Amino acid sequence: MNRKLKLVVLSGAGISAESGIPTFRASDGLWENHRIEDVASPSGWYKNPALVLDFYNQRRKNALKAEPNLAHQLLAKLENFFDVHIITQNVDDLHERGGSTKVLHIHGELKKSRSTKNENLVFDVPPPNYTIELGDVCPLGSQLRPHIVWFGESVPLMEEAAEIASTADIFVVVGTSLAVYPAANLIHCVRPKVSKYIIDPNTPEVQGVQNKIFFAEKATMGMQKLYQILAKDYGFEEFL
Numbered sequence: 001m002n003r004k005l006k007l008v009v010l011s012g013a014g015i016s017a018e019s020g021i022p023t024f025r026a027s028d029g030l031w032e033n034h035r036i037e038d039v040a041s042p043s044g045w046y047k048n049p050a051l052v053l054d055f056y057n058q059r060r061k062n063a064l065k066a067e068p069n070l071a072h073q074l075l076a077k078l079e080n081f082f083d084v085h086i087i088t089q090n091v092d093d094l095h096e097r098g099g100s101t102k103v104l105h106i107h108g109e110l111k112k113s114r115s116t117k118n119e120n121l122v123f124d125v126p127p128p129n130y131t132i133e134l135g136d137v138c139p140l141g142s143q144l145r146p147h148i149v150w151f152g153e154s155v156p157l158m159e160e161a162a163e164i165a166s167t168a169d170i171f172v173v174v175g176t177s178l179a180v181y182p183a184a185n186l187i188h189c190v191r192p193k194v195s196k197y198i199i200d201p202n203t204p205e206v207q208g209v210q211n212k213i214f215f216a217e218k219a220t221m222g223m224q225k226l227y228q229i230l231a232k233d234y235g236f237e238e239f240l
Contacts, residue, residue: 003083004081004082004083005082005083005169005170005234006082006083006085006167006168006169006170007078007082007083007084007085007168007169007170007171007172008084008085008086008087008164008165008167008168008170008171008172008190009075009084009085009086009087009088009171009172009173009174010087010088010089010165010171010172010173010174010176010183010186010187011075011086011087011088011089011090011095011173011174011175011176011219012088012089012090012173012174012175012176012177012180012183013089013090013175013176014174014175014176014177014200014201014218014219015069015071015072015090015094015174015175015219016066016090016092016094016175017175017219018069018071018218018219018220019066019067019068019069019072019094020062020065020066021062021063021066021090021092021094032055032058032059034051034055036151037151038051038052039051039052039055039056040148040150040151041150041151041152042150042152042153043152044150045145045150049134049143049145050134052145052146053131053132053133053134053145053146056110056132056146056148057130057131057132059091059110060110060111060125060130060131061130063091063092063093063094063110064130066092066094067094067097068094068095068097068098068099069094069098069219069220070220070223070224071174071175071219071220071222071223072094072095072097072098072099072100073098073099074223074224074226074227075095075098075100075174075223076095076098076099076100076101077099077227078227078230079099079100079101080236081230081234081236082170082230082234084100084102085102085104085164085168086100086102086103086104087104087106087161087164087165087183087186088103088104088105088106088107089106089107089176089180089183090105090107091105091107091108091109091110091148092110093109093110093111104157104160104161104164105157106149106155106157106158106161106183107148107149107155107183108146108147108148108149109147109148110125110146110148111124111125111130112124112125112146112147113125113132113136113144113145113146113147114138114144114145114146114147115138115140115142115144115145116138116142116143116144116145117138117140117141117142118138118140118142119156121138121139121140122147123138123144132144132145132146155182155183158182158183161183161186162185162186162189165186165187165189165190166189166190166191168190168191168194169194170194170195170197170230171187171190171194171195171196171197172196172197172198172199172226173187173196173197173198173199173200174199174200174219174222174223175199175200175219176200177200177202177204178198178200178204178206179204187206187209188208188209190209192210192211193210193211194211195211195213196209196210196211196212196213197213197215197226198212198213198214198215199215199217199219199222199223199226200215200216200217200222201216201217201218202216203216
């Protein structure tokens, strides 16, 4: 049996925005009326852990209300025809709830917590409230924190993400302007001859990368167009 082509997707905040999850705006230094440094950095955590926990409890609550959109669903549908791997900068679980089965969260996951003493101790945030509170501790007795990669922290899954990108047969960027590093470097890991489809309303400048195809669209519209192109090129038009 012929192997399925490997389709690798790098997704960002734009795909979740169409499900009602607001993106942060670094230009004014605020995120949901908070300074980004106060709620998304190690210094903010040490300064006021209660504020940080409350901030992410609210983000988690909002994300749980959101539903996967057509872009998430189409990526899941592509698993019928390709070996789809999603590398996402998003911390929500909309890709999984949309049906995707191979999702790598390089910036962490809202629905998980981790030990402040040993970062390898990661736990699911328990239902039904899905909150982390001061006094919630890991088995080592240390306070639990959101399992999120904050500004100024290393991105431990980048090496795995780069390996996935380097073996792509098709590469798709959706919902990200390729301005957040180190994730933006992943497109440079893709082999030069591989087609690179980039879906974002604001066409990002990507220097030194061959075989780029741009869709100046939001995620849902861009994914519909890409799905149609792939269906035509790879012979599954009957499934449109």
